[in-house]
Amino acid sequence: MGAEAVPALGLLGSVELPGVAESVGTARRYVRGVLEKSGLRDTYDAELLVSELVSNAVRHSESGRAGGLVTVVVANCGETVQIAVGDSGSATCVPRVPAEPDEDAEGGRGLWLVSEVALSWGWYEGAVGRIVWFRLARR
Numbered sequence: 001m002g003a004e005a006v007p008a009l010g011l012l013g014s015v016e017l018p019g020v021a022e023s024v025g026t027a028r029r030y031v032r033g034v035l036e037k038s039g040l041r042d043t044y045d046a047e048l049l050v051s052e053l054v055s056n057a058v059r060h061s062e063s064g065r066a067g068g069l070v071t072v073v074v075a076n077c078g079e080t081v082q083i084a085v086g087d088s089g090s091a092t093c094v095p096r097v098p099a100e101p102d103e104d105a106e107g108g109r110g111l112w113l114v115s116e117v118a119l120s121w122g123w124y125e126g127a128v129g130r131i132v133w134f135r136l137a138r139r
Helices: 023-037 044-060 110-117
Strands: 010-018 069-076 080-087 120-126 129-137
Touching: 010 023, 023 044, 023 069, 023 080, 044 069, 044 080, 044 110, 044 129, 110 129
Parallel strands: none
Antiparallel strands: 010 069, 069 080, 080 129, 120 129
């Protein structure tokens, strides 16, 4: 097998976006472009889940305040791709998955959707905020 047939592991791209609702679409387009450039054909799940995480970051973290930022990082992990969304965190709100999402509610299904679609996901607090990540199979 030639070296060109082995995918390079590691960072595929990252982008820092303003913590505003309009950044959700920008993040979705960014992830689609990075994944397509890396050879992935099916980007729908990645676009859907990054939309949910960026929406949550803007709505529920300090990144949604004036001047706040959200960071999206895309990495090739061999058989999977990992996407992480970093925000400024929140002293009053932590990521949680509802046992049963309210079908009539306007929100509240984002992390439930991530937990249902992703191979794995998680979150942690870092020195500069919160990171929420998920992994999907490369296809």
